[in-house]
Amino acid sequence: MAKRIQFSAHGGPEVLEYRDYTPANPGPHEVRVRNHAIGLNFIDIYFRRGLYKPASLPSGLGTEGAGEVEAVGSEVSSVRVGDRVAYATGPLGACSELHVLPAANLVRLPSGISFEQAAAVMLKGLTAQYLLRQTYDVKAGETILFYAAAGGVGSIACQWARALGARLIGVVSSEAKAERALQLGASACINRRREDIGQRVLELTDGNKCAVVYDSVGQATWETSLDCLQARGLLVSFGNSSGAVTGVNLGILAQKGSLYVTRPTLASYADTHAHLQAMADELFAMISSGRINVDISQRYALKDTAQAQIALAAGETVGSTVLLP
Numbered sequence: 001m002a003k004r005i006q007f008s009a010h011g012g013p014e015v016l017e018y019r020d021y022t023p024a025n026p027g028p029h030e031v032r033v034r035n036h037a038i039g040l041n042f043i044d045i046y047f048r049r050g051l052y053k054p055a056s057l058p059s060g061l062g063t064e065g066a067g068e069v070e071a072v073g074s075e076v077s078s079v080r081v082g083d084r085v086a087y088a089t090g091p092l093g094a095c096s097e098l099h100v101l102p103a104a105n106l107v108r109l110p111s112g113i114s115f116e117q118a119a120a121v122m123l124k125g126l127t128a129q130y131l132l133r134q135t136y137d138v139k140a141g142e143t144i145l146f147y148a149a150a151g152g153v154g155s156i157a158c159q160w161a162r163a164l165g166a167r168l169i170g171v172v173s174s175e176a177k178a179e180r181a182l183q184l185g186a187s188a189c190i191n192r193r194r195e196d197i198g199q200r201v202l203e204l205t206d207g208n209k210c211a212v213v214y215d216s217v218g219q220a221t222w223e224t225s226l227d228c229l230q231a232r233g234l235l236v237s238f239g240n241s242s243g244a245v246t247g248v249n250l251g252i253l254a255q256k257g258s259l260y261v262t263r264p265t266l267a268s269y270a271d272t273h274a275h276l277q278a279m280a281d282e283l284f285a286m287i288s289s290g291r292i293n294v295d296i297s298q299r300y301a302l303k304d305t306a307q308a309q310i311a312l313a314a315g316e317t318v319g320s321t322v323l324l325p
């Protein structure tokens with residue numbers, strides 16, 4: 001028996017229940033992890049609201065966590081009982097004391113990285129890794145635009161861009177968040193509540209605009225983001241914080257300068273254990289060398305996941321939030 005967060009219908013934070021449940025025994029290629037810390041992510045809100053659909057209802061929630069291996073399936077040789085592990089993809093259900101998932105979704109934690117740090121950085125840090133190093137290989141001297149620069153993914157992206165020698169212009173909603181993003185490595189920030197994003201990008205780049213725009217806001221900013229790109233620039237639309245982008249007229253990409261657009265997900269980059277491990281190795285190296293500091297700005301008890309989601313959805317959080325079982 002264990003405690004977990006589950007939901008039986010889509011809706012507001014009130015649909016989240018803190019319930020007893022009995023985790024399944026691990027299948028041949030699966031592992032049962034006793035979570036010590038769980039990461040809170042915007043994707044959890046999409047699943048709760050129904051923008052993304054769980055396999056079935058009632059469903060567990062969450063995809064990011066870190067803990068100790070408690071049981072392994074008969075075919076598992078990559079990890080052993082007692083190993084310290086972390087994960088960022090896999091079946092929903094991380095918001096729980098115990099989580100059963102495929103061994104291929106786990107990485108072993110280096111000794112210098114705590115469970116809380118890992119839960120705070122696995123999903124968000126691996127996302128920053130693929131966005132800045134794979135979707136587009138950001139080079140020193142290039143200018144990129146990054147939305148929600150003081151948030152979970154954004155705080156890591158600011159630091160990673162600084163380490164790469166790139167110029168990251170952050171979009172944020174307050175002066176406090178701007179200050180924070182600048183401290184983390186953003187070269188400049190645009191306050192989306194007070195400034196015109198397109199106009200400020202023109203000014204900050206002497207009319208040259210950006211090679212890449214990383215837009216996690218979605219519906220509200222899609223067209224503005226296209227206007228911030230150089231000819232043949234790349235829009236990386238990687239989130240739906242304001243709602244999903246739908247009904248796109250491809251002709252707009254021609255009108256605005258033969259632009260490229262991609263809508264990536266972490267699962268299709270960390271699609272094999274080898275890819276996942278390589279991405280995690282790079283992330284952990286950035287942390288152990290001090291180039292990325294893992295900032296846990298909010299901690300909640302697991303039973304208070306609904307309150308944590310309310311704060312995340314309202315833009316009240318900065319950096320990472322962890323849930324503690």
Ligand SMILES: NC(=O)c1ccc[n+]([C@@H]2O[C@H](COP(=O)([O-])OP(=O)(O)OC[C@H]3O[C@@H](n4cnc5c(N)ncnc54)[C@H](OP(=O)(O)O)[C@@H]3O)[C@@H](O)[C@H]2O)c1
Pocket residue numbers: 040041042043123124127148149150151152153154171172173174177192216217220238239240241242243264265266267312313314315316317318319
């Ligand atoms: N595709 C992928 O692989 C992938 C992986 C991880 C995360 N993501 C996406 O990346 C984004 C960031 O995720 P996160 O978990 O790190 O969250 P977060 O950035 O900590 O929080 C979301 C931030 O988005 C900004 N925002 C702008 N418009 C908003 C709106 N209408 N409603 C709510 N927030 C709004 C807010 O920052 P300001 O107040 O500063 O504007 C808010 O703090 C999310 O869209 C998430 O879905 C995508």
